[in-house]
Amino acid sequence: MSSSRKLKMMRRRELPFELVVEILARVPVKDLIRFRCVCKTWRSLFQDERFYRQHMTHAPTRIVSFRLSDILLGRFSCDNSGNKAEMILQANNILNARGERLVIDASLLGHCHGLFCFCFDNRIFGVWNPSLRVLREIRKPDVREWSEMGFGYDPSSQDYKIVLLLKKQGIHSEALVFSLKSGASRMIEFRDIGMLHSRVPGTLVGENIYWHVYDAKVKVTDKFLGFDLVSETFKFYPGPSNCVKGFPEVIAGGLRGGGLCTVGVDALSGGLIVWSAQHDDKIGGGIKSWSKICILSPGILEISTSCRIHRIFVVSAITYAGLLLVLVDIDGKESMKRESKLLAYNLEEKSLTNVETSLSLYSCGHLLTYVETLVPIPGRWKL
Incomplete structure (x- = not known):
């Protein structure tokens, strides 16, 4: 057989490029990083925005928790019966562009599309992609003091934005919005309602960032402050009924995964109470109303945790794979010894399971979820 005929037969057996793209879009990031060396076509493909947006729709969701010295990456598993759940936690280091180990003494502004935005030592801003193991410093916005903060993506400009609420000045407050791609910043004024300003990251749901409003007496109110990343406008929304103690957790992923959700301690029963927000279908998708998902009484929690x-x-x-994972500290009735427990509540089946972990839960900070993506860090770098 002639060499030309062999070549024709080999070309017939080659997969269409569109099918190759569909296959590669389902391959883990760590393998795609190695595959960049296969050919120039693949290397160029992995840098194409259409491809890494497509890949993000298939990317697995991971769990992360930040500590002062390192981070904990978690993998969650549950048996078919739903009676046994386990989370494997592994310690990892964050390295900067020079390969130096980074100490996580930082404020987390927010995360989006697998990117985490930090402020280190109140001076340096940085964005980190844990899947690519890339951390890059960005030009610091021209501001010294701020309270609430957020990070998200504006699809209209295809740009990631940092939002910093500045210290209150009278009945009007200001926020600085910083665009990563252009490096431009602008001040936006909004009317304050006497909220207590503290440095907390907002919760990103779609194109909106939300902060729970607390009053001057450090008491949770029935209001949320929302910021629309596209229109760059602020608006106050109704919150769930004010019947919780302490500071409820605000998370993304309601009953059907996508809305806003709050998890707190019920003021009446002392158990856990979970609320889910219904959002408007129109563009902007603000909060329309709230519904109570469940109240987990102390008795139910005692059975699950084997604690009095x-x-x-x-x-x-x-929220993770249809489960609500709640990390709680428990004071016992007899010894008053405090224990940490991780609980998994199945939102559809309404069942509660105690989660076993590979490391002590005392070493965990806030748990977050992220997707493993190829999304590059936009903007002008200061390395």
């Missing part, structure tokens, strides 16, 4: 509960405190909460 005196008081319970919500440390962190996330």
Whole structure:
């Protein structure tokens, strides 16, 4: 057989490029990083925005928790019966562009599309992609003091934005919005309602960032402050009924995954109470109303945790694969010894399971979820 005929037969067996793209869009990031060396076509493909947006729709969701010295990456598993759940936690380091180990003494502004935005030592801003193991410093916005903060994506400009609410000045407050791609910043004024300003990251739902409003007496109110990343406008929305103790956790991912959700301690029963927001279908998708998903009584929690509960405190909460994972601290009735427990509540089947972990839960900070993506860090770098 002639060499030309062999070549024709090989070309017939080659997969169409569109099918190759569909296959590669389902391959984990760590393998795609290695595959960049296969050919120039693949390397160029992995840098194409259409491809990494497509890949993001298939990317697995991971769990992360930040500590002062390192981070904990988690993998969650549950048996078919739903009676046994386990989370494997592994410690990892964050390295900067020079390969130096970074100490996580930082404020997390927010995360979006697998990117985490930090402020280090109140001076340096940085964006980190844990899947690519890339951390890059960005030009610091021209501001010294701020309170609430957020990070999200504006699809209309295809740009990531940092939002910093500045210290209150009279009945009007200001926010600085910083665009990563252009490096431009602008001040936006909004009317304050006497809220207590503290440095907390907002919760990103779609194109909106939300902050729970607390009053001057550090008491949770029935209001949320929302910021629309596209129109760059602020608006106050109704919150769930004010019947919780302490500081409820605000998370993304309601009953059907996507809306806003709050998890707190019920003021009446002392158990856990979960609310889910209904959002408008129109563009902007603000909060329309709230519905109570469940109240987990102390008795139910005692059965699940095998603890005699005196008081319970919500440390962190996330939604993951149809489950509501809640990290709680429990004061026992007899010894008053505090224990940490991770609970998994199935939102559809309404069942509660105690989650076993590979590391002590005392070492966990707030739990967060992210997707493993190829999304590059936009903007002008200061390396």
